[in-house]
Amino acid sequence: MPAWELKDKAAVSGVGHSPYGKRLNRSTIDLAGEAIRNALDDAGLARDDLDGLIVSFGTPIGADADTLAYALGLKLRMYNQTWAHGRFTATCIQNAAMAVSAGLANHVACLASISFSGFRKPMMGGAGDSEGAREGGGGHGEDPVYGMTSPGAGAALVAQKYFAKYGATSRQLAAVAIAERKHASLNPAAIMRNPITVEDHQNSRFVCEPLHLLDYCQINDGAACVIVSSSERARDLKRRPVYISGMQGLPAGRHEFIWTHPGFGTSQQEVFDYQAGVQPVYQMADVTHKDIDAFFTYDAFSILVWSALERWGFCKPGEAAAFTQNGRIELGGELPINTNGGLISEAHVMGWNHHVEIVRQLRGECGPRQVANAEVVQWANAYGDSLIYRRG
């Protein structure tokens, strides 16, 4: 069965989240419970209507699916969990869409609930980088033996090469952080709301050079939840459904490096002149780039926004630096990006907070940061997966 048959067959029926904060002093199960309850209330569903659960990012930073089912008294017909990386939100939602379409569940809560503050040891790099030492190396190019640790370091390798290859600069990259902070300033849920300038960006300390602190995401606590239902059921619920119109899975292989597109030549990637070509997600959703009213992407590090724009063909390789200048990616611009403020300024909830924002944009609930008449919104990443959502 081609994926096309699932166009608009599943929908997001409700969204919810906990507060986001640097140190909430709350357990991840507690935060997850709040996000799930808010999402169910939003949809007009009761706890016992929920019969599916898909979690990304459990132990050691997040709440695991089985403990959530137990603690929250859920009666699940299916559950699933992806490993502790931020790259799986679209995968979880795609699996939920397939599950409700196949009758495995009626309503699937998809979420992550995380507490970075609950751990004394750094859990992203350094002593917490156990994955860096696994056979085959770390998931973001870590190799702790040479001091190469933390996800941001892999992004810094890409940024350095990008700057050299295309003559781009860190000052240009600042435009990404500035745009996202501007959006966050309009979002009461965001952790970082004070506007920033290019000089603020340039003066912020280097973490892994050439990336500055303001190129990095927040490290925080919080949970965000999206409920996926069949479109047929969603139409009978409280909110206007937001349809899942297009899906494209998460690719892997030697041609991929998590923070850039194929052909870039990082890790063991072959070098070639990458062209976005035909991407199935647009075919499935039956839309073109011109139809995309806002673009959301996993922005743990600002450079990923450039990689994503190039990967998905909004501009050619090397052109994202110029593309993102002069307000084009800000609210009111040609392609607003991460209107919640992203992982960089709203909060790092693995991107689940972006999916919550997309749904609210498509329901017209975003107040001062509303994208006028938003009908089609894309989630698409440097690492190659995507969802296209459509207003119901």
Added chain:
Amino acid sequence: MAEYKKPLPAISSLNAPYWDGLKRREVTLQRCNACHKLWYPPGPFCPDCWSRSCTWEKLSGRGKVNSWVIFHQAYFSSVKDEIPYNVAEVELDEGPRLLTNLVGIESADIEIGMPVEVVFDDVTEDVTLAKFRPAGMRKT
């Protein structure tokens, strides 16, 4: 030898020949006996043709800098005294890319594309790391 506190490699049946090679002062990687391609990281069979037959081949130890970064944050307590330190991705002349540290060069002088050659660093009795320095430097 002073106690070495930085992370050591997880040596497995797959990668032991690589680490043994470094101890002998040789950079060795697997070359497929069927399609003759090299691969890295070490694996059970050729990722191109799936042949299980390979030879650990001694490489030139030369390459060029593909990209590099400078760590300003000490993620490990054992590197606190070394920050800022560099990490480079070196593309070997034979193709595969290794993560490494550049030695004998100031970070301000590092450039993408610059030719480098391997130097062996015996960090413990059992482990030798492959670091790289600008090509053509006189041995000290």
